[in-house]
Structures are given as C-alpha cells and as structure tokens.
Amino acid sequence: MKSIAALALSLLATSISASPVIPTATIAFANDQSGAQGSATIPEDGSVQNIWSLYGSTKIAAGGAVVASSAQLTSFQANTNCVIKNANWVVVGTLTAEHTYLDLDGTSNSLVPLNLGGWTVSCTV
Template sequence: MKSVIAVCSLLVATIAAAPLETRDAPSVTFALSNDRSGAYAGASFSADGTDKTIASLFGTSSVASGGQIRATSAQLTAFPQTISCVLKNNGATVTTFTAQHTYFDLDGNPSAATPVDVTGAVINCHA
C-alpha cells in the first residue's frame, strides 16, 4: 500500500510540475515609412514582451541612411487582435499600437512629411 501511495504522489508531482500549455508568442509585423524619400520597410518579430531596438530591426533597410533611421510614420501591418505595442524613442513613450490603433504619424503633423530620427527607438509588443 505504501508503494502505491508513493507512486501516486510521484505521478501527481510530475504532472503538477509540467506546464499545462506551451505557447509561442505570436508574430507582429511593424513598418516604417519615410514619405519624403519614398522609403518603406517592414520587420516581423515575436510579440514576446521584450524590447526590440529599431536599429536592429531596420538598420540595414531602406529607411536607414548614413547611420540614422528616419521615418515619417509607423504602422502595424500584421498582428493578433489582442496586440499591444509600445513605441519609445530615446526613453520617451511615443505611442501605443493596438488592433484598433495601427498607424501613427511620427512628426505629429498630418499636413507635413517631416522625417523623425528613430534610431534610438524601441518597440515592445505583447498579445
């Protein structure tokens, strides 16, 4: 009887220690546009709640030139419906993207196309 209880206890401990579900973070595609130069680039990454630097995502793309990444707008182009992404530039929150808010004019003036340096920016997404 003691061996049956010991085996059952071991089985319960093993089951309790195993994760109920292993789930990969969904993918997000984020894009930058420079309406002055005509450059556009998108980057896909995991929405795992970690900071992704704009330099690592776009440093070799068409929106990068002369060591700077300059864009007039930012947009989520592919995402799960539960997405939340915070874009920060040099530590200051620029905007939060959601499934309902997918586009942002970086210079804040919809009548102008003034490129903004986002080389020091990060984006952090989670679903």
C-alpha cells in the first residue's frame, strides 16, 4: 500500500513539474511630468492585457484614470516583443530587447501624459 501511495505521489509531482512555464516581461509606465511610475508583469503568451487592469492600482493611476507619458521594458527575454495599442486598437509602439523605451505621445521633443483608458499590451517571445 505504501508503494502505491509513493508511486501516486511521484506521478503527481511529475505532472505538476511538467506544466508549461509561461515567460513574462515587466513593463514600467511613467508619468514623466509628475514622476509617478508603475510596473506590471505581462505574460509573454500573446494574450491581450488591459492596461487599466494591470496598472490601475499603481502610482500612475489617479482620479480613475491611468496616466503615463512613456513605457520602458525592464525585464525581458532576448526575443521579447511587446505591442502597445491605444483605445482604437492602433499600434502606439513596440518594445523589444533592442528598443526598450517608448514615448507614448510619439513626439520626441515632449513627454505629454496620456490617459491610457482602453489601451492594451500583448507580449510574445
């Protein structure tokens, strides 16, 4: 009886350890005017993540909105690819190991904080 229990336990341990590990990336959004920033971990499985859901409890959330002017990929794989889209599903920019910083308003001479309500991010490896 003990050997059956030991076998069952080892099979359970094997099945748990065989679960696929989904890699993740970490993106920090910042409001460069106020100095507030918030970080969140995003699964690199291609799933679309709502920015409000990820950052709504961070310091860039104020008055019911998530407000930021830039994004930076801070933890990632060599082949990470994260796409940020606005509320109209238009690609705002892509973060990769070679391109880790993104000015969200698209103008290089200013950092205008934007309301990221309805924005999304998805990452793949």
